[in-house]
Amino acid sequence: MDAGLPRRSDQIFDAALTLLAEGGYQRLTVEGIAERSGVHKTTLYRWWPSKDALLGRALVESRLLDVEMPDTGTLRGDLEHLVGSAVRLLTAPATAPVIAAVLAGAGEHPALAGHARAFFADRLGRERAVVDRAVARGELPPDVDAMLLFDLLGGAVWVRVLLRRLPPDPDTPARVVRAVLHGLSA
Amino acid sequence: MDAGLPRRSDQIFDAALTLLAEGGYQRLTVEGIAERSGVHKTTLYRWWPSKDALLGRALVESRLLDVEMPDTGTLRGDLEHLVGSAVRLLTAPATAPVIAAVLAGAGEHPALAGHARAFFADRLGRERAVVDRAVARGELPPDVDAMLLFDLLGGAVWVRVLLRRLPPDPDTPARVVRAVLHGLSA
Amino acid sequence: MDAGLPRRSDQIFDAALTLLAEGGYQRLTVEGIAERSGVHKTTLYRWWPSKDALLGRALVESRLLDVEMPDTGTLRGDLEHLVGSAVRLLTAPATAPVIAAVLAGAGEHPALAGHARAFFADRLGRERAVVDRAVARGELPPDVDAMLLFDLLGGAVWVRVLLRRLPPDPDTPARVVRAVLHGLSA
Amino acid sequence: MDAGLPRRSDQIFDAALTLLAEGGYQRLTVEGIAERSGVHKTTLYRWWPSKDALLGRALVESRLLDVEMPDTGTLRGDLEHLVGSAVRLLTAPATAPVIAAVLAGAGEHPALAGHARAFFADRLGRERAVVDRAVARGELPPDVDAMLLFDLLGGAVWVRVLLRRLPPDPDTPARVVRAVLHGLSA
């Protein structure tokens, strides 16, 4: 896809994500990555200008945060699937610490924030297919604001899991989807 | 609330928040706070175990993140007001970096995360009054899930402002509130 | 005499000079000094801006290169004594490597060169006493150029020992002194 | 003299000596020579085991340090000429840093030291002609110690120029030669 990567880029990315998940962004150090991946620190700086650049690339290269787009035949089914995926991403031991760390770091590190933004943009692009099918089926009006739809869904999951730290609840996807589709007013 | 604070705690808190706003969490250093507040580094460590603890306390002490609860007479009005406040909090130069920094730190420092959680819980408690009035006016069903309501609103704002970094848009509050009240389905 | 020195300056200076004698200027590293002296590298940089500054100070502080000024009663005796001292300084296992390293380094490091210069100036000042006594005894004309005298003596020793690497010869002092006092012409 | 030299050895030697004169031994780097001479670093290491070996060879190849042997008809004239040459060699912008660098390197690198020693030996060999003529003219006794003669002259110049860093003085050659020929005693 794009040009050069160091020979042992796999070990490097693995090391970066593992350390990130283990100790958070704070304890993710270039020297740690070097040691863990068996590569010299100098080599890391040869390829990436900073820890963040390396991490961003590692996130893209690993398919860790990829979400499969559902096609259940109904909008409700697709959305519940997506919400479930989001909850899983935010809670599974393999992914939760990575996401938490990236988004924690994004606050301070513009580079990380950029990566996060690109991630969301890409995801939204793929989510639009779900919306398009729903519009074709007449489940959503043709002028529906797809971004708002996913922001409501994703934002709620986000707040509940990461900020409120609510315990997992199997009903959450259904309730959130229902609220977004039909509203909460009397 | 709890006991001791050093003599010049005001200067210290000011210094901390100012530096935070100026340079982000990254450039908020204990030595910087010490220098800026005319207090010795040792003194800071005497009173707070870490930078984050100091910062957490500074946030509580300053009323920077306080939000006034609206009472416009209609649910829609109250909610739009709250969404507007949230957007402002997340974008105003004085508060945005502070929030970003807190959430950055929260990922790594349980103490800060606790502060953040408490902040959300407290806010929700005060927001319930808005919901109660709406229920009394028949604008919301009595069994409405108030937390979900505010999570949808807040989460969408959150995602759009912090993760997607959308440019400010005066229509956002109205559109988000309408979507949450009436749903997006056809 | 002059102000601050770190607590363990003795160990530091010892470490510096030992490493210098052992491995030459090349292998004299700040990290090596730190390790050897049980002091942290940061501490060294707190007190001296560079390796050279530290080394210069170490040379002054240790009295390694001090030479006792003779007073044998005759000029010839005094000078032979001084030449012998110089030869010894340039050949003794404890001092030769240090001098070699300093003067090797002086070529590239102005700071070291400055220290060397100061050393020679100081030495010359003390050597003048020998000349003054000789003048008083009538062994030297009152307008004798003391610096030239010692430069001839010292320079010859220098060239023979360090540049020509001649093997030690017990007659050298006498021959050099005689040549300088009476000349070589027919 | 000895076998192989890389194709662009001229550029390489030029680059080495230029960089040496420009920035001193310190800033003479293999990578710098490679870049400057348009040759790859690997090539340099193929032909010379070290920076110093390369430098030594470059010095021999360039005739930079050659000194023409005078024949003025008098010993005093010849010697003053030689002393003047030495002073010039040690102070001229083109040669001074080279000499300083060689002697810096000589302390640590036997190869360079060998070059230096050979240089002095060769020089002395050619200087003997001056002495022989003077003996023939009766200006020096037949058993004069030629090496000592030149060591006194050269050493004094050495000390004054390199160690004491005395400012240039047109009288120096005459005074030094007179002292060496006739002595300093009353």
Next chain:
DNA sequence: TCGTAAGCGAGACGGTACGTCCCGTCTTGAA
């Protein structure tokens, strides 16, 4: 009122990580 203890300024220190420079070796691909 006076001593004793807490608060504080001052700053040396060990320590971790940073990002950089250059060294000398090793690998690879094209001529």
Next chain:
DNA sequence: TTCAAGACGGGACGTACCGTCTCGCTTACGA
């Protein structure tokens, strides 16, 4: 097959903060 290009492991550099520590001064309170 040779040799350019250059990636790599490695060592040291000098810097920024961290959090700990010891030392005295001063301020205030309680006996």
